[in-house]
Amino acid sequence: MGDIKNLVSDSKKGKVSWRFKGELFSMEVEEIDQAIVDNKHNGIVIxxxxxNNLPTRLTAVLSDGSSFDLSCPKKFSFYYLSEHAEIGISVVCVSPDPVNGWRDWHFGIDYEKKELFRHCPAY
Incomplete structure (x- = not known):
């Protein structure tokens, strides 16, 4: 279990808030689609x-409130967030044309390089 607690995503107010080691953190985010705690990396992914009804922005937030945006992989669109046993939170991205036989792929977040990597097909 991670140190991030009480994640609240309020799309009407455009605000995501959480507690880290008892301290309250928050950030403004327009058009929130989904926010989830990444316990494996002690962060939050938004x-x-x-x-066209698909999210366009991906933000990784560290427990201390610092954040960075990640670009969508070429030929893909962001789709949804999911928990993945091997990589923590995955970003499922969709492609209009199959890539190696699949349209939907799990992408992991490399927090050091601040980039996404393709992990495996999303079934």
Whole structure:
């Protein structure tokens, strides 16, 4: 169990808040689609924005409130967030054309390089 507690995602107010070691943190996020705690990396992952009903922005937030945005992989669109046993929180991305036989893929977040990596197909 991680140190991040009480994650609240309020799309009407455009705000995500959480507690880390008893201290309250929050950030403003427009058009929140999904926010989830990444216990494996002690962070929070947020999908936001909309284009053709798909989220357009991916933000990784560290427990101390610092954050960085990640670009969507070429030829893919952000789809949804999911928990993955091997990589923590995965970002499922979809492609209009199959890539190695699949349209939906789990991408992991490399927090050091601040980039996504393709992990495995999403079934």
């Amino acid at each position: 999908l936001s924005g909309k284009n």
